[in-house]
Amino acid sequence: MAFDSNDGVSRLAAALDSRMKQHADKPLCLDFAEIQADGSLLSNTFPIAIPKEDYRVCRQLTLGKTGDAFCDVQTEHSGKAYLPESMRQLQAGDRVLIAWVQDTAVVIDIITRPV
Template sequence: MNPSSGNKGVNHLAQVLAGQSKKDHDRNSALVLDFGEIMDDYSLQTNTFSIPIPVEDYHVCRQLTLGKTGDILAKTQAVGSPGSGEHEHNVVSKLKDSLGKPCTGSIGVAASAQPDPPDPPQSNAGSGGPEGAHQHHVLIPEKMRRLKPGDRVLVAWVQSEAVVVDIICPAEDLKK
């Protein structure tokens, strides 16, 4: 037997194994990022998977569940009084404006408890009281809102599971 010709059976086995290895490599290096769209029923339609994925069969990153535009993201609170809305203020007169002139402000005096401002808060909601008691609400801006139908999204495929990473916006939004 000519050593350069090898054994036909061994050669065939080597080709099969090489082919399987290539298939495994191709499968493992397949597309891991994808684009998709949130459908009216909150299913996910991606560019590379033609069947809509039901909402219970994919995941989203936590920041995409915060709430709707204008919902309260956070409120002021006194230490030890979660959700109270209270915070301290002191009247001070040692502050100076940009021209060096004295100005007054408040910081540090205990404020009386006030009810939560209405949703959405109005300009004077929660204000009043002898100590200037008031509350601050940080509202969810449009750029941080939860997912909604029609959103174009970036999808990461983790093995066979789709995870919505973020909402895709046009680059023109940078000019706003």
């Protein structure tokens, strides 16, 4: 029995086709970008640098510079916790993963090569 002759299957196929076309036409949601010397963001798919004040950054990328003390540790080995290189703030030349939220770029994290 051919699926063409089954009205229910044909309607389901048409609905799926319509939904897939709607989603395929949506713009890219995730992208790679690079932080420029002036702090602007240059994405792989948007050819114009986005000024620093026009994009957002996830909180964990605003903790500070490598070696900064960012909290006091109150245990038997009291002292300060220092920010490791892997948790430092953004700097020029960083490759980053961004998400587009409507028309705003949001930097999610720094992208590194495996070691």
